[in-house]
Amino acid sequence: MARRFSVGDEIVEVAGRPSAGGATLVIDGQAIEVEARRAPDGVWMLTTPEGTQLQAQVSLVKDTFWVTVGGDTFVMADQIESRESSAVSGGLEAPMPGKVIAVQATVGQEVAAGDTLLIVEAMKMEHGIKAPYDGTVSAIHFGVGDAVEPGSPLCEVAAKEDA
Amino acid sequence: MSTETRRSVTKVLIANRGEIAVRVIRACRAEGIASVAIYSDADATALHVRLADEAWHVGPAPATESYLDVDAVLAAAEASGADAIHPGYGFLSENAAFAQRLMEAGLTWIGPPIDAIKAMGTKIDARERMINAGVPVVPGATAEPGSGDAGLVAAATEMGLPVLIKASSGGGGKGMRAVHEASELTAAIAGAKREAAAAFSDETVYVEKLLIAPRHVEVQVFADSHGNVVHVGERECSIQRRHQKVIEEAPSPVLEPALREAMGQAAVAAAKAVGYEGAGTVEFMLDSAGEFYFLEMNTRLQVEHPVTELVWGVDLVRAQLRVARGEALPWAQADLSPRGHAIEARIYAEAPAAGFLPQVGTIARLRVDLGPGMRWDSGYAEGDEVGVNYDPMLAKLIAWGPDREVARTRLAAALRTMALHGVVTNRGFLVDVLEHPKFIEGDTHTGFIAEHYPNGWELPVPPRAALVVAGLADAHRRAGGGGGFAAIVETSAPWRGVTPTFGRTGGS
Secondary structure (H helix, E strand, O other): OOEEEEEOOEEEEEEEEEEOOEEEEEEOOEEEEEEEEEOOOOOEEEEOOOOOEEEEEEEEEOOEEEEEEOOEEEEEEOOOOOOOHHHHHOOOEOOOOEEEEEEOOOOOOEEOOOOEEEEEEEOOEEEEEEOOOOEEEEEEOOOOOOEEOOOOEOEEEEEOOOO | OOOOOOOOOOEEEEOOOHHHHHHHHHHHHHHOOEEEEEEEHHHOOOHHHHHOOEEEEEEOOOHHHOOOOHHHHHHHHHHHOOOEEEOOOOOOOOOHHHHHHHHHOOOEEOOOOHHHHHHHHOHHHHHHHHHHOOOOEOOEEOOOOOOHHHHHHHHHHHHOOOEEEEEEEEEOOEEEEEEOOHHHHHHHHHHHHHHHHHHHOOOOEEEEEOOOOOEEEEEEEEEOOOOOEEEEEEEEEEEEEOOEEEEEEEOOOOOOHHHHHHHHHHHHHHHHHOOOOEEEEEEEEEOOOOOEEEEEEEOOOOOOHHHHHHHHOOOHHHHHHHHHOOOOOOOOHHHOOOOOEEEEEEEEOEEHHHOOEEOOEEOOEEEOOOOOOEEEEEOOOOOOEEOOOOOOEEEEEEEEEOOHHHHHHHHHHHHHHOEEEOOOOOHHHHHHHHOOHHHHHOOOOOOHHHHHOOOOOOOOOOOHHHHHHHHHHHHHHHHOHHHOOOOOOOOOOOOOOOOOOOOOOEEO
């Protein structure tokens, strides 16, 4: 199963399978062999097909990869295609550049986890922005027709306090 | 000057949390005395609780109901048998009523005399004391008695614009307005008063000359109860964002020895003028002509004290413990001399590419490579949760070097290779500032971030290498079991009661 990452304005698909000495990866349709070994503390040492040596640290938190490599850290959320994406990755942010095509909630409204709050159209696909938990809609930052950037907070839901 | 004899400091309750509580616990260990942590519901297993000899619960997560609850803190002190309280910074550290209460309870206050806290607590009074002590202050004025806002407008006009309207009881930029046009004065005064009344229950404001592109240079002072007062050099804290310091260093890149000595003596005079004891910081503005002006005195330990410790070879917190016991200062002025240079970077849980909004999450991985000259002061460890209840500062990374460039290079390299995963931080922004040509030149002033980052800061686009790493790790994770990939941590952050802000593609 491929991961989909935003790189600038593009979505790049990354898939792969492990091999004895590393992995075979398919990045943006191109297959590459990566040599890699992993230290007990989780640090990866890898050599790219071009012969570049890299040290890297990586964590996966929910569907977001945190990658420290080459003197910087990159936070890369998997831009999951399915409609579940919103619930999994939080759902209150625009998943990709697009346009709000419907607002289905109002400020002050009580919502249940999974209720659709807004619909964003991006890359010719509709994405339902769903409440990640039960709560009350406390803010809606965009209206129908507004353009949104990936990661823009679209609305806010104050979680219902546990009894 | 107190003539009090020795006071008991054998078991110290630290009325704070996070990195400063950890710092005080370490000083207690170094001094061979017991430490007592306090904690809220949100901090039951926090790092300071894990490190202290014992820990007492003081209330629910909101600070007003726990760390700021004087009754709860004093009850914890009594229950634990602590004989002294260290307030850290923030929270109750400049609360004279708290200090009074604990002294009445027979506890030792590891802080300055109450009168000194009060004397520096309101800016108008502090300014007058400084003027009387011969310490230069920013040209300023209060309204003639009874003249009201019109009097303040007249005072500002006479002084000449631009000016700052400031709240007498203010701090942290609240109740403060810069005014460049005469037509804006009346509205700015009204706005500052409203903000001051809401934040400090005191709407008194005054007017100060606005300095253009000043440096923020502060002097560490230390006094004991035997009349000894020394200064421990300056720190430059010009890299600020909305009056919040981001990067600090010692010494200042621009201070010549003569100016250092003049500012040091002015700071000592300021401390003497209020009968100070313990560690304090006298803040000055330094203008481009080399003139310096008293800004305020912080009657507590500062966040950025480590740069002074590294350069001057002192342990300020241990010295606080000793002075609180009634001992003489461990150093005379002649014993103190600076060596090399130190720079501190404050690591905040905030998103510099999204308006510096505070961030929450669970720290999935935290690895910092500390070589010679490096120091890491943190309130969090790998696996800890960063919530919404407290200050977003997670840690301070400090580098010392024989000169500024070595310190700067060490700090930038450590920040570059640091892995702090699971919570978005300002790490990448800190690297950017440290590698900015103007910072490298030492050309810093309090408007540095506003001038050089007028449109904020942008996340770097992930390079191919980052995609390779993600794909590699993911492939092995999917293959399952055998690998046992410790680096892959799956956590579920409890978002309960908060508005989550999620990490997004790009650098942190």
